[in-house]
Amino acid sequence: NWSLEDFIKQKINELREHLSGKKVVAALSGGVDSSVACVLVHRAIGENLLNVFVDHGLLRKNEEEEVPRIFRQVLGLNLLKIDARKVFLEKLRGIVDPEKKRKIIGEQFIRVFEKEAKRYGATHLIQGTIYSDVIESAKSGKKTAAIKSHHNVGGLPQRMDLEIVEPLKNLFKDEVRIVGEMLGIPRSIIHRQPFPGPGLGVRIVGEITEEKLEILKEADDVFIQVLKETGWYEKTWQAFSVLLPVRSVGVRGDKRAYDYVLALRSVDSVEGMTADWSRLPHEILDLASRRILNRVKGIGRVVYDISSKPPATIEWE
Ligand code: XMP
Secondary structure, eight states: OHHHHHHHHHHHHHHHHHHTTOOEEEEOOSOHHHHHHHHHHHHHHGGGEEEEEEEOSOSOTTHHHHHHHIIIIITOOOEEEEEOHHHHHHHHTTOOOHHHHHHHHHHHHHHHHHHHHHHHTOOEEEOOOOHHHHHHHHTTTHHHHTTSOOOSSTTHHHHHTOEEEOTTTTOOHHHHHHHHHHTTOOHHHHTOOOOOTTGGGGTBOSOOOHHHHHHHHHHHHHHHHHHHHTTOGGGSSEEEEEEEEEEEEEEETTEEEEEEEEEEEEEEOSSSSSBEEOOOOHHHHHHHHHHHHHHOTTEEEEEEOOOOBTTSOSSOO
């Protein structure tokens, strides 16, 4: 793909000219767009890009180990991991309202990130904006954005007087993936499904506790493994589990059990604006349900979400 090879060469030169001698920061989550943007900028200015990875404790199982490992060891990036799990959990204690949860997580994220950006003396901020994001905000995504307050490092640039750099602004998603592959980013990152900024915080309906986080991480890991093993992971736009604040009666051994209900969600979509629930084969659902009920302590019932968007949204909160 000659044109994207040219794009990479040109972009690296351009970034090098624009950013040489500058201190640049990025919030790296391991999502496709920010990852490709960061690796591209790293190719241009190396160590002068500080990638901040915030572990807010709402990540999927092992993600806080896996993502930093890949970016440091495989890709050689200058990555700073901040363990902020305690603060986030404390701030979220007792909070049930989804919008409040989102606000707290978003604000806390900015606070943690800002501290590191200041300490580093950053003047520039990398963002993984792609073409569809530009279009969406141009035709005023504001009407739909009001449904859920999406979280990113939004208010930060003005507050800190950071100049924003968006190297992928002219690319479509599939081009971003090809560029990522050309830059040597592993498939596990390039073909990752979208994951919301507030993470598992919006996949635990109601109050977030450490216990619920542990249960959800385990259960979701089992579901995703089943989809990967059966080749369904890359066929769906987004698949995940949601822990409900509902307990249900069952039997374990010869004892009465009273455990949580887990909802499995899988949707097909192009850009997430609309979505149809995935027609996963019954055998796949059966395998996932059996394994979860066998292996995950605390889950007593598994259900499958068959709601499309609209009127349902992809996430439950
Ligand atoms: P909904 O639930 O609104 O989600 O149908 C559409 C897409 O956006 C993701 N999503 C978020 N992403 N911050 C994000 O960065 C958020 O607060 C957020 N809420 C939803 C969701 O996972 C889906 O891909």
